[in-house]
Amino acid sequence: MLFTGRLTAGSLLALAAFGAPAAAQYPGKPITVIVPFAAGGPTDVVARLIGDHMTRTLGQTIIVENVGGAGGTIGMTRVALAPPDGYTIAVGNMGTQSAAPALYPNLKYDPAKSFAQIGIANFTPQAIVAKKGTQAGNLKDFIAYLKANSTRLTYGHAGVGSISHVSGLVFNAKFGLNPALVPYRGTGPALQDLVGGQIDYMVDQSLNVIPQIKVGSVKVYGIAAPKRLESLPEVPTTGEGGVDFIFSAWNAMVAPKDTPPDIVAKLADALSKALDDAAVRSRYVELGSTAPQGAERGPAALQKLVESEVAQITPVIKAAGVTAN
Ligand code: MLT
Secondary structure (H helix, E strand, O other), X not given: OOOOOOOOHHHHXXXXXXXXXXXXXXXXXXXXXXXXXXXXXXXXXXXXXXXXXXXXXXXXXXXXXXXXXXXXXXXXXXXXXXXXXXXXXXXEEHHHHHHHHHHOOOOOOOOOOOEEEXXXXXXXXXXXXXXXXXXXXOHHHHHHHHHHHHHHOEEEEOOOXXXXXXXXXXXXXXXXXXXXXXXXXXHHHHHHHHHOOOOOEEEEEHHHHHHHHHOOOEEEEEEOOOOOOXXXXXXXXXXXXXXXXXXXXXXXXXXXXXXXXXXXXXXXXXXXXXXXXXXXXXXXXXXXXXXXXXXXXXXXXXXXXXXXXXXXXXXXXXHHOOOOO
């Protein structure tokens, strides 16, 4: 049989079925990890941190490629349609993998069916942050300030369906706020504009804003978690601020569906080893993140999380009457 052109996904699988198990030779070349948001943002930071360690376990370079836009759905579509050979995977998040279906009627992937789940990468609570110099002493005063000035204020997010968009939607709806929404290709660039005072506030993943909070270039009003973060002991939770707003975010690794199970297992194992690594774990603590534990690890746990989050967030978004198109 003479090869005349590129191997199709079908013939790759046939080859895998015919020859040695796919994972035996895998990975035989660098692996591309698509991050569907701009470089420097939280999903990018997590992808590079675990990617570095997975490179060592897999003995093959992991290349992170940022493909931003449309709340991360452009990058995730790229991976859903990629050859299922283990060489194009993604780190998506709670937005792309649970909120997007309710917001994009023409979405080209189904988070629960279009991917081979590899595993959860991290959990991190949202943080409520505002530009430096905002005249409010605590969370309740800040919300009163937002209520009094809502229509002339701006809220930055990473595109419709992203975590910063959806958590902002829930926060703003809860307090009847109606700021101008300013979309970015990720919360990396959005945070730069918050530091620069071009936008007024965000609800963003703690792991993204902690470094700026620590140098005082943004103001933080609360961590949307039941407990304070180890790395920010001085920052109160929203509950301590007298406000009922808890919002936990997550990032996760996936491959195209039909990626051979033994390759998925190899990737899940490498991810799990990264999450057990002491250096990765201490960086997670610094960045207000936690690694999935025990039964939270692996493909099945992520599949369960995606299904439950889609079921939970869809009615909330529908009730808000928001769509991307
Ligand atoms: C990012 O990496 O920019 C964020 O994860 C985007 C988001 O808010 O979902």
